[in-house]
Every structure is written in structure tokens, then in C-alpha cells.
Amino acid sequence: MRPSIARVALPVPLDKQFDYVVPPHLFPIIGGRVSVPFGRQTLVGIVTALVNESDFPREQLKPIKAVLDTQPMWPDPLFGLLQWCSQFYQHPLGDTLANAMPTLLRKGKEANFAALREWRLTEIGRNQLMVGFDKRAVQQARLMYRLENEPVSHQTLVEEEFSSATLKAVEKKGWIEMQERQPKIKAWPKHIEADVDKPKLNQEQAVAIASVNSQPGFGCYLLQGVTGSGKTEVYLNMIKPVLDKGRQALVLVPEIGLTPQTINRFKRRFNVPVSVIHSGLNDTERLNAWLSARDKAAGIVIGTRSALLTPFADLGIIIVDEEHDASYKQQDSLRYHARDVAVMRAAKENIPIILGSATPALETLHNALTGKYHHLQLTQRAGLSTPTTNHVLDVKGLYLESGLSAPLIAQMRRHLQAGNQVLLFLNRRGFSPALMCHECGWIADCQRCDAYYTYHQNSHEMRCHHCGSQRPVIHQCQSCGSTHLVTVGVGTEQLENQLAELFPEYKTIRIDRDSTRRKGSLESALTAIRNGEYKILIGTQMLAKGHHFPDVTMVALLDVDGSLYSSDFRAAERFAQLFTQVAGRAGRASKPGEVYLQTHHPEHALLQALLTKDYNHFAQSALAERKLAMLPPYTFLTLLRAEANNSQQVEDFLRQVRHTLESNPIFDDTCLVLGPTPAPLAKRAGKFRWQLLIQTQTRSMMQKWLISARPAINMLPIANKIRWTLDIEPQDLS
Ligand code: ADP
Ligand code: ZN
Numbered sequence: 001m002r003p004s005i006a007r008v009a010l011p012v013p014l015d016k017q018f019d020y021v022v023p024p025h026l027f028p029i030i031g032g033r034v035s036v037p038f039g040r041q042t043l044v045g046i047v048t049a050l051v052n053e054s055d056f057p058r059e060q061l062k063p064i065k066a067v068l069d070t071q072p073m074w075p076d077p078l079f080g081l082l083q084w085c086s087q088f089y090q091h092p093l094g095d096t097l098a099n100a101m102p103t104l105l106r107k108g109k110e111a112n113f114a115a116l117r118e119w120r121l122t123e124i125g126r127n128q129l130m131v132g133f134d135k136r137a138v139q140q141a142r143l144m145y146r147l148e149n150e151p152v153s154h155q156t157l158v159e160e161e162f163s164s165a166t167l168k169a170v171e172k173k174g175w176i177e178m179q180e181r182q183p184k185i186k187a188w189p190k191h192i193e194a195d196v197d198k199p200k201l202n203q204e205q206a207v208a209i210a211s212v213n214s215q216p217g218f219g220c221y222l223l224q225g226v227t228g229s230g231k232t233e234v235y236l237n238m239i240k241p242v243l244d245k246g247r248q249a250l251v252l253v254p255e256i257g258l259t260p261q262t263i264n265r266f267k268r269r270f271n272v273p274v275s276v277i278h279s280g281l282n283d284t285e286r287l288n289a290w291l292s293a294r295d296k297a298a299g300i301v302i303g304t305r306s307a308l309l310t311p312f313a314d315l316g317i318i319i320v321d322e323e324h325d326a327s328y329k330q331q332d333s334l335r336y337h338a339r340d341v342a343v344m345r346a347a348k349e350n351i352p353i354i355l356g357s358a359t360p361a362l363e364t365l366h367n368a369l370t371g372k373y374h375h376l377q378l379t380q381r382a383g384l385s386t387p388t389t390n391h392v393l394d395v396k397g398l399y400l401e402s403g404l405s406a407p408l409i410a411q412m413r414r415h416l417q418a419g420n421q422v423l424l425f426l427n428r429r430g431f432s433p434a435l436m437c438h439e440c441g442w443i444a445d446c447q448r449c450d451a452y453y454t455y456h457q458n459s460h461e462m463r464c465h466h467c468g469s470q471r472p473v474i475h476q477c478q479s480c481g482s483t484h485l486v487t488v489g490v491g492t493e494q495l496e497n498q499l500a501e502l503f504p505e506y507k508t509i510r511i512d513r514d515s516t517r518r519k520g521s522l523e524s525a526l527t528a529i530r531n532g533e534y535k536i537l538i539g540t541q542m543l544a545k546g547h548h549f550p551d552v553t554m555v556a557l558l559d560v561d562g563s564l565y566s567s568d569f570r571a572a573e574r575f576a577q578l579f580t581q582v583a584g585r586a587g588r589a590s591k592p593g594e595v596y597l598q599t600h601h602p603e604h605a606l607l608q609a610l611l612t613k614d615y616n617h618f619a620q621s622a623l624a625e626r627k628l629a630m631l632p633p634y635t636f637l638t639l640l641r642a643e644a645n646n647s648q649q650v651e652d653f654l655r656q657v658r659h660t661l662e663s664n665p666i667f668d669d670t671c672l673v674l675g676p677t678p679a680p681l682a683k684r685a686g687k688f689r690w691q692l693l694i695q696t697q698t699r700s701m702m703q704k705w706l707i708s709a710r711p712a713i714n715m716l717p718i719a720n721k722i723r724w725t726l727d728i729e730p731q732d733l734s
């Protein structure tokens with residue numbers, strides 16, 4: 001007899017699944033979507049089981065409305081992995097599965113390629129591109145150059161703030177036309193590798209490639225190679241035999257690393273379709289990219305974190321580039337770490353996985369040093385670059401002009417006069433991190449958070465970087481009424497102004513989240529930098545990742561003291577990675593690079609280790625410290641955060657949670673609960689925040705303990721007044 005009840009995981013924040021009656025004319029499948037009534041709404045969910053029994057009386061069950069798929073959303077291993085994720089990260093299954101689907105599928109759309117409406121240049125348009133454009137028609141020219149290399153979808157252009165008036169005007173001139181493109185599944189060509197110049201591999205590269213290519217099945221490899229050592233070349237050589245066998249490759253990159261340059265290296269090398277998945281895609285593009293992996297229309301999929309959960313017809317290898325990057329950890333909803341889940345996925349699919357980095361995460365390095373991962377090393381720079389020289393500038397007692405010391409300004413002048421580019425790092429956007437009354441010391445603070453407003457001069461606003469609230473700049477102290485308000489501290493906006501004054505003859509560009517909000521603007525900025533249009537580059541850590549600027553010969557870190565004395569135990573590791581990555585951005589053989597560090601603590605052990613030795617040295621001493629302090633990777637942490645309008649209530653709740661955890665039968669002397677303590681940001685968006693830190697000596701212990709204690713936590717009488725979340729293996733403790 002056919003099962004009469006379908007168990008469905010729905011995208012609701014409840015830790016359970018729901019039973020529905022299967023009407024005789026419908027044929028749901030496990031892992032496929034159905035639409036079902038839920039309260040007054042209709043929701044799309046995934047069938048997780050077909051059964052004959054329910055805990056509820058059958059007459060209370062509602063029938064399924066429609067069956068949306070005839071094949072499962074995910075192949076078995078991936079469906080299994082998603083269920084594992086839900087368990088491991090303690091996140092409801094329905095929401096976990098919804099997370100792994102493109103928006104259109106979540107909304108119930110058919111799982112088939114959707115037509116793309118694109119604009120492309122006409123022949124007349126191409127000719128006009130040679131001739132050039134009227135100086136006044138700035139937008140029209142911008143549009144034409146945007147379409148120069150490839151057609152662009154209508155939705156993307158709209159998102160990039162091309163107006164329909166511009167599109168219409170240019171269409172009327174006959175320069176562009178609209179096309180509807182039905183993405184097609186192309187057969188892969190016989191010759192997978194394109195006819196391009198390939199560098200002759202050095203010995204370390206050859207060894208790394210051979211180690212992976214000679215071992216079939218699962219294996220996890222850390223490819224540790226200094227910046228510029230030719231890691232990408234190694235990836236390409238590992239992907240080739242996979243494609244030759246007709247299998248597919250998945251390449252994960254950090255959020256900011258996904259530039260046209262990266263994508264082009266893969267596209268140029270292989271004659272197989274390459275799909276790109278990142279947060280900037282529109283819904284149709286995202287669905288098509290997802291389908292191209294599932295239906296094997298793509299040989300290579302390159303994407304950021306979320307691409308990991310894409311189904312593949314025949315996945316043969318996973319590469320995680322810059323595996324130490326913090327953007328691999330999702331900070332809300334399903335708080336998964338894409339690198340860690342990628343390793344699980346590779347194991348489940350029985351394929352190799354390569355974690356590449358110049359500055360591996362301490363967790364990863366630990367796994368390599370203990371033999372759990374294979375350790376492949378590239379110690380020499382490939383090609384033509386040379387290492388940089390590092391300098392510390394002791395700024396104690398020096399006058400800082402918007403954060404710049406006189407010796408630093410002098411060095412900048414020297415590099416600029418030689419015709420080179422200079423890159424300045426300052427990890428604080430806005431004009432200044434606070435606005436203060438000069439008479440009484442009052443500081444403008446966000447009413448909803450335990451934080452000061454950042455002053456943004458360009459937009460004439462004060463913004464809270466924690467809750468996003470903003471208000472017009474005040475001109476009077478709210479405590480004493482004085483109109484003498486002064487800025488405290490330096491942000492990138494202020495630095496930009498100061499540099500325009502100090503170096504009026506050199507063009508400056510600022511790269512941070514404010515200046516690159518518009519889609520495509522980061523890419524065009526990076527191109528302009530590479531073309532030498534700008535001589536001084538100011539950036540937050542956005543600029544430290546994955547970009548190489550050969551004409552930059554000087555890099556300066558303006559304010560590093562915060563990372564040396566942070567309460568987050570990962571701050572030192574983050575700083576060491578930033579420093580090493582940044583140092584790797586600069587210079588080539590003909591133009592060696594210099595790195596300058598402004599600090600009040602030149603003697604700090606961490607700085608000394610980095611400056612006089614290297615990342616590996618730092619990492620080894622940091623690992624020794626972590627071991628002594630019983631911190632990851634030697635123990636496992638979970639951060640339980642709770643918030644509510646009433647501070648006392650949150651604290652009480654966490655006391656009860658702690659008691660619940662400690663009286664659980666699984667609890668033993670290898671388990672530890674710390675807290676409750678106020679969160680580092682004790683109030684955010686009007687809510688008071690407290691936290692517990694939960695520690696175990698093994699992963700499996702953490703799992704067992706949390707799963708066992710959760711029901712009791714949920715039953716605590718005040719639990720429903722409190723918003724609480726679990727962050728398993730948190731990356732950010734702030
Ligand atoms: P990484 O990813 O490690 O920073 P890349 O793969 O980008 O390094 O390589 C840096 C540069 O060196 C690239 O221009 C690349 O083409 C070149 N390169 C890589 N391997 C070799 C090699 N064996 N011989 C010469 N040049 C190489
Ligand atoms: Zn706020």
C-alpha cells in the first residue's frame with residue numbers, strides 16, 4: 001500500500017516537521033518540494049519521509065496542495081549533508097533546506113532553466129564604441145562600456161542603476177538590442193584544456209599536483225603557499241584530470257575574491273562552461289547557475305559560501321581558496337562554516353578537497369600538523385615577484401594628521417614621486433568613529449545600542465554601525481548645549497580628505513563598504529586601480545583579499561593597536577593573516593615592496609614574530625598559547641546568545657540554561673559553561689544581550705550534550721520571552 005502521510009520540513013523557525021495527508025491523485029517524493037497549507041498561508045516545503053502513521057489524529061491533518069518536483073532537489077549525499085548541517089549547527093531542518101535553495105525554487109517555481117532577458121550591443125553600437133560618445137551623455141557612455149564585452153541581463157543593469165530612460169534612449173539610437181536567451185546545455189568538447197600558454201611547473205607545484213591526482217577518493221589537503229607561489233596554477237592542474245573524466249569541479253572563493261580576473265583564469269584555461277554563483281546574482285541568474293551544476297551544463301562552478309550547497313550531477317573535486325577567510329562562516333540563520341562543511345561534503349561524496357591559503361586558519365593548520373589533513377607546501381614565489389621589506393613606525397608621542405605620522409607621509413611621498421602606487425589600510429569606515437562635545441565631553445550615542453554613532457561627513461549623517469539607525473548630524477551638545485562639537489578618531493572618509501590636502505597632485509580612491517555599495521562599482525574601481533588611474537588607495541580589509549596590484553610598492557597599516565589588545569582570542573590570528581596577506585599584495589621583482597606599520601607598541605611580541613619571522617612561526621606560537629588556554633582547536637566552543645527588552649530577564653534565563661546544561665546526564669568534567677556575561681556589545685537595537693560560552697573537548701560531545709539539553713531549554717518558562725541562538729564553533733565573539 002502507498003504511504004498516505006507525507007512528513008514535510010517547512011521554512012519556519014520551529015524545530016519540527018509537519019504531517020500532511022497525501023491525496024490519491026498526488027505522488028510526492030522524498031527530497032522533492034510540495035506546497036501545503038500552513039495556518040492561513042501556503043508554504044513550500046521538502047518531503048523528508050513518507051509514512052502511514054502520524055502522532056496526530058488523521059482527521060486533523062490537512063492534505064498536500066501540490067507536488068512540485070518529480071525528482072529530488074538534491075542527490076542523496078547532499079540531502080544527507082544538509083540534514084547533518086541542521087543537526088550539527090542546531091538549526092531547524094526546514095529552514096536549513098530552504099537556505100540551500102535558490103529563491104525562485106523556494107517560492108515554488110519550476111526547477112527548469114528560465115529565459116534571461118539581456119541587452120547586447122548591435123553592430124552600429126560597436127562602431128559607436130570606436131568613435132566615442134558625447135561628453136554630456138555620461139550615463140549612455142557608461143552603459144555602452146558596460147556592454148562592451150558581453151551581454152548583461154536587464155535586471156542586472158537596473159540593479160546597477162541604469163535608468164530605463166537611458167536604456168530606451170540608447171535603444172532608440174539603434175546601439176543596443178534586447179535578446180531573450182534560453183540557457184542551453186552544451187556538450188563538453190573533446191579537448192578540455194584550451195590552447196594557452198602554461199607556465200612550467202616548479203618542483204613544489206608538481207609534487208602538490210601529483211599527490212592529489214594520484215590518490216582517488218576522499219582526501220583533505222592543505223595547500224599552504226605564500227602569496228604569489230602559484231596556488232591557482234596548482235588548482236587548475238588538479239581540476240584538469242577531473243574534467244577529463246567528465247566530472248565537475250567546485251571552487252569556493254571568499255566574498256570579495258570573486259572578481260572577473262579570477263573567473264577569467266578558469267574560463268581561459270578550459271573549454272567547459274563555467275558558472276558563477278555569488279550574492280550579486282539576480283533570482284533568475286541564480287536559478288540558472290544552480291541548475292547548470294545539477295544538470296551538468298557547467299564543468300566548473302565558482303562561487304562564494306552559498307555555492308557549497310549546490311547539487312552537482314557528478315562532482316569530482318572541491319577547492320576552497322583562501323580557506324582562512326572569515327566570510328566562509330555565515331553569521332545568521334544557519335550559522336555554518338562553508339570550509340568545514342565542504343570537508344564533510346567531500347568525505348560524503350568520496351572526492352578530494354583542497355584548502356588553499358598563504359595564511360591557513362589555526363584550526364586547519366592544526367589538522368595538517370597532526371596528520372589529519374595532508375600538508376602540501378609552496379614556499380617560493382612563482383614568476384617574478386620578490387618578498388617585501390617590513391618596517392615598524394613607532395608613533396608614540398608623534399603628532400598624527402588624520403591618523404598619518406610625519407615619517408609615514410615622507411615615505412609615501414618618496415614612493416609616489418617614483419611613480420608608484422601606495423596602499424593605506426584603515427579598518428574603520430566613515431569620517432570619525434565618534435562626535436564629542438569639546439566643552440563637557442558628551443558623546444553622541446545610539447539610543448538603541450550600547451555604542452557611539454559614527455560620523456559620516458559625505459552623507460551628512462550619524463550612523464550606528466550596529467543597528468543601522470541613522471540621523472542627521474547634530475550641531476549642539478545634548479548635555480550642555482555647546483555648539484563646539486569635535487570629531488574623535490579617524491575613519492576612511494577623513495583620511496581621504498586629508499590625503500587630498502596633503503597630496504593634491506595624486507588621485508586618491510577609497511574602497512570600503514560605503515564607497516562600493518552599488519553593484520559593479522568595486523569591479524570598476526579595481527580595474528581603474530590596475531590601470532594606474534589612482535595613485536593612493538585607501539581601503540578597509542576589503543582590499544586585503546585576493547587582489548594583486550603590481551604597481552603598489554608601499555603598503556601601510558595605520559592603526560593596528562586595536563588588534564593587539566582585543567578581547568576576542570582570534571584577533572591576533574586575524575591580524576597576522578591580514579598583515580601577511582597585505583604584505584603579499586605589493587611589489588614585483590622590478591619594483592620591490594615595502595610595508596609600514598604604525599603602532600604605539602613596536603615591542604609587542606606578535607608584531608615582532610610577524611616582522612622578523614613569518615606566519616608559520618606566529619602560528620606555531622599561537623597554537624601553543626591556545627593549547628595552554630584550552631581554546632580552539634584544542635577544545636570546541638558554542639556561543640549561546642540571548643536578548644530581550646529586559647536585561648534582568650535575559651540574565652535569569654541564561655542562569656537557568658546554565659543550570660539545565662550542567663544537570664544534563666551527558667555533562668561531565670570535560671564540559672564547561674562560562675557565564676552568563678553581558679555580550680561585548682551589551683545592548684543592540686534596543687535589546688539587552690547576554691551570552692554563555694559552552695566548551696567541550698570533542699565535537700561529538702558538544703553535539704550529544706546540546707541535542708540532549710535542548711528540549712529542556714525550550715521548556716524553560718521564560719524561554720518564549722527571550723530570543724536566543726546557538727552559534728556552533730563561532731568565529732566572531734564580539
Ligand atoms: P597565488 O594564487 O599563490 O597567489 P598565482 O597562482 O596567482 O599565485 O600565481 C602568481 C603568478 O605566478 C601568476 O601570474 C602565475 O601565472 C605565475 N605562475 C604560477 N606558477 C608559475 C610557474 N611555475 N612559473 C612561472 N610563473 C608561474
Ligand atoms: Zn544602534
Ligand code: ZN
Nearest residue numbers: 437440477480
Ligand atoms: Zn557638552
